[in-house]
Amino acid sequence: MTGLPLLLLSIASSGQQVVNTQTVKAPQPTFYNLVNPGGSWVRAREIPLFKNREDSIACYEIQKELYTSIFRNPSEITPAVRKRRDSLNRHLMAIFATGIAGTKQVYFANPKYTSWDSVAKHKNYTEVKTLSISGMDQLPDDVLKCTNLEKLEIINASVRKLPRKLSDLSHLASVEIYNNTSKHFRLAKNVTVKRLTFQYQQPDALPRSYRKFSNLQSLFLTNNNLTQFVNGARHNKKLKHLDLSKNAITLDNHIARYKSLENLDLNFNKISEVPSSFGNLRTLVSLTFAGNSIATVSPRISSLKRLEQLSFYKNQLTHIPVGICGLTSLKELDLAYNQIEAIPDSIAALKNLYVVYFSFNKIVSVTEKIGELTNLRRMYLHDARISSLPESVGNLRKLEILRINDNYVSHLPSSFSNLVLLQDLDLARNNFHSLNIDITAFKNLALFDISENPWDNPGEIVRQTKPLADRGVIMKNFSIEEVATYHPK
Numbered sequence: 363m364t365g366l367p368l369l370l371l372s373i374a375s376s377g378q379q380v381v382n383t384q385t386v387k388a389p390q391p392t393f394y395n396l397v398n399p400g401g402s403w404v405r406a407r408e409i410p411l412f413k414n415r416e417d418s419i420a421c422y423e424i425q426k427e428l429y430t431s432i433f434r435n436p437s438e439i440t441p442a443v444r445k446r447r448d449s450l451n452r453h454l455m456a457i458f459a460t461g462i463a464g465t466k467q468v469y470f471a472n473p474k475y476t477s478w479d480s481v482a483k484h485k486n487y488t489e490v491k492t493l494s495i496s497g498m499d500q501l502p503d504d505v506l507k508c509t510n511l512e513k514l515e516i517i518n519a520s521v522r523k524l525p526r527k528l529s530d531l532s533h534l535a536s537v538e539i540y541n542n543t544s545k546h547f548r549l550a551k552n553v554t555v556k557r558l559t560f561q562y563q564q565p566d567a568l569p570r571s572y573r574k575f576s577n578l579q580s581l582f583l584t585n586n587n588l589t590q591f592v593n594g595a596r597h598n599k600k601l602k603h604l605d606l607s608k609n610a611i612t613l614d615n616h617i618a619r620y621k622s623l624e625n626l627d628l629n630f631n632k633i634s635e636v637p638s639s640f641g642n643l644r645t646l647v648s649l650t651f652a653g654n655s656i657a658t659v660s661p662r663i664s665s666l667k668r669l670e671q672l673s674f675y676k677n678q679l680t681h682i683p684v685g686i687c688g689l690t691s692l693k694e695l696d697l698a699y700n701q702i703e704a705i706p707d708s709i710a711a712l713k714n715l716y717v718v719y720f721s722f723n724k725i726v727s728v729t730e731k732i733g734e735l736t737n738l739r740r741m742y743l744h745d746a747r748i749s750s751l752p753e754s755v756g757n758l759r760k761l762e763i764l765r766i767n768d769n770y771v772s773h774l775p776s777s778f779s780n781l782v783l784l785q786d787l788d789l790a791r792n793n794f795h796s797l798n799i800d801i802t803a804f805k806n807l808a809l810f811d812i813s814e815n816p817w818d819n820p821g822e823i824v825r826q827t828k829p830l831a832d833r834g835v836i837m838k839n840f841s842i843e844e845v846a847t848y849h850p851k
Contacts, residue, residue, distance in 0.1 A: 395425070405540065406469050406562060410462045417461040424454045430656065469541040469562060471496055471517050482681045491533075495519065499544075506530055513779075517541060526550035542567060549574045561585045573597045584608045589632075593618040606631070612636055624668075629653050632677075641665035652676055652696075664688030675699055675719070698742065700720050710734040721745050721765070733757035744768050744788065745803065756780040767791055767811065773798050782806065790838065796822070797810055802829045811838035 370592055370606040412418040415666040420716040439447070457585035471477065481487060487507035494515040495501065499522070505511075507526055513536040514528075522544040528534060529552050539547075545566050551574045558575060559582040560568055568586060572578055572595040580603040581595055588609035595601055596618040603625040611631040617639040626646055630653040641662035643649075649666070652675035657688050659674075663685035672689065681703045686692075687708035694717040702723040710731035717740045725746040733754025748769040756777020761772070767790040786809045794815040801810070810830060817823050823839065831837050 375653055401665065403470060403473050405472075406467055408465045408467055410458070411464045413461050413463045414839075417457045421454060421457055421461075422449050467562070470520055472515055475513070475515050478505075481508070483820075501525060501528075509533075512536065514538070518638070519542045521547075523548040524550055525554065526552070529553050530553070534766075539563075546570065551576075553577050556580065558582070563587075565589065570594055571597070572601075581605070581677070590615040591617050596620050598622075613640075617642055619643070624648065626650070629673075630847070634658070636660055637665060638662040644668070647671065649673070650675075659683035659685060661688075662687040667691060670694065670714075682709065684704055684708070690714065693717070695719070705729050705732065707731040709760075713737065716740070718742070728752055728755070730754045736760065739763070741765075751775055753777050759783065762786065762806075764788070779803055785809070787811070799828050801826060807835050809836045809838075813838045814841075 381443040404830055406425070412421070419494065427536045428447065441526075452666055472492075475492040476490050478495045478498075481493065482502070482504070486512055487504065488509055490508045491510055492513040493505070493508060493511055494517065495505075496517050497519055498516075499520045501516075501521060501524075505514075511531050512532055512533050514534060515538045517540040519539075519541075520543045521539075524537065528537075528550075532554060534554050536557040536559075537555050539561075540559075541562040542560075547563075547567055547569050549569050549572060551772065553576055555575055557575055557580045558578055559571065559626055559777055561582070561584055563586045565586060565588050568583065568588075572581060575598065577600060578595070578598045579600050581598075581601060582604055582605040583592060585608045588606065588611055591611060592604070592606060593615055595604065595614075599622055601620065601623055604620075604623055605627040607627045609631050611628065611633060613628075613633050613636065617637070619642040623643060623645055624647040626643065626649050628649075628651050633651060633654040633656055636651070636656060636659040638660040639662075640660060644665055644667065646669050648664050648671040649669060650671070652671040652673050654677050656674060656677040657679060659679075661684050663683065664687075666689060668691055669689050670693045672686065672692060672694070676699040678701060679697065680703065682697065682702060682705065686695070687706065688711065690711060691714060692712050693714055695712065695715060696719040698719040699722040702720070702725060705720065705725060707729050709729065709730075712735060715735050715738055718735070718738065721742045721744045722745045725743070725748055727746060728743065728751055730752045731754070732752060733756070736757060736759070738758050738761055741758070741761060742763075742765050744765045745768040748766065748771060750771060751766070751774065753775045754777070755775060757780070757833075759780055760783060761781050763780075763786040764784060765786070765788040767788040770793050771789070772793040772795065779801040782804060785803050787804070787805050787807060788809075788811040790811045790813045792815055794812065795818045801807075807830065810827070812823070812827075827837060827839065
């Protein structure tokens, strides 16, 4: 007997069913919670494979003692108990550091869904609206008796095909498939399902085409080790949402035209370049590339004239791509956590921007053209290298949130007083020696942070900001007591 069955038993004891697993690469030494005392549900969980049975048993027994006695009664910890706790923790981490050969990924059914075992036992077919089927190689015929079924989950199974008769379930709108081990999964004709999910598969286990699901509107293909963009749903005329996040996609293959696609999620892949074929996705409204390593973007991205939301959060951009400034319908632009050094004058073309994130870049200065973004409500410029704001910032009269904290700004432009709708203003950790504006004129201000600036006269800053504190503005600089008790001489 190996240590694995014991670990599976320890996790299953929290009320979660474990059926199949998938082996993944060995991790760096880390901490694993084997007992799961909170019992909170997760879809997938990584557990360790121990090198020997003794270490497996020891880790489980140590955590069981810690959670059932020591951690449960923290108020009763005596010096002796504390010594025992520390000894157990040292032993536990020593095993985790040297006694683990690898890990397994374990998948759990949704506890809010009715299990098929329960349905088969109670024969309450027509009462079931959400159903979970585990560990089977085909769907039971009696599933068709669940005439009010709305959501179907298939997990840890080896089902090869969704049968055509599923279309007889007129209320079935969502099918979710997790860790299904059969290859080249097939979809029979279906006119009811609007939402389809495949997760924790290998690429060759996914359908090659989704065309037979003619009413499909949302397709979720996250966590499937995909390396290429999925073109198999290009003929689904009603498809609006495609989620390809958390894969290994590089965008090296051609991207086919999707005629109705509006939302595309490519977060957390292995993309380094956005190719020109992205210009084929002209119906997109939202496009996200967060957590990739993108350094180059084809100018053809400007073809996405309907695009309203675009995210390059946490990539490797050194400048704002030229094509972005041609996206005149953009309302939200996220460029945070890149290596951008300048905001170009061409940014002025984005007249419809409501929200823009420039934070965590290497931006030194802000172009005067920023003042032409007159629809801006929120602008995030914090954690950069900015030393001043242009006078044109006063034209952003609809601005409600402005964060320029963690820069080198020493004064605000005279036009700043025009920003009367500001509700959240963060000037913390800059180079302000004094406040050169009448801050009390900002009647809508609810949060004001000026902490950790090198004020020449802190008492004067207290005097200037005391009226804000008196009317309930959340202040971050001096203590509330210091502001409340300040009395001018």
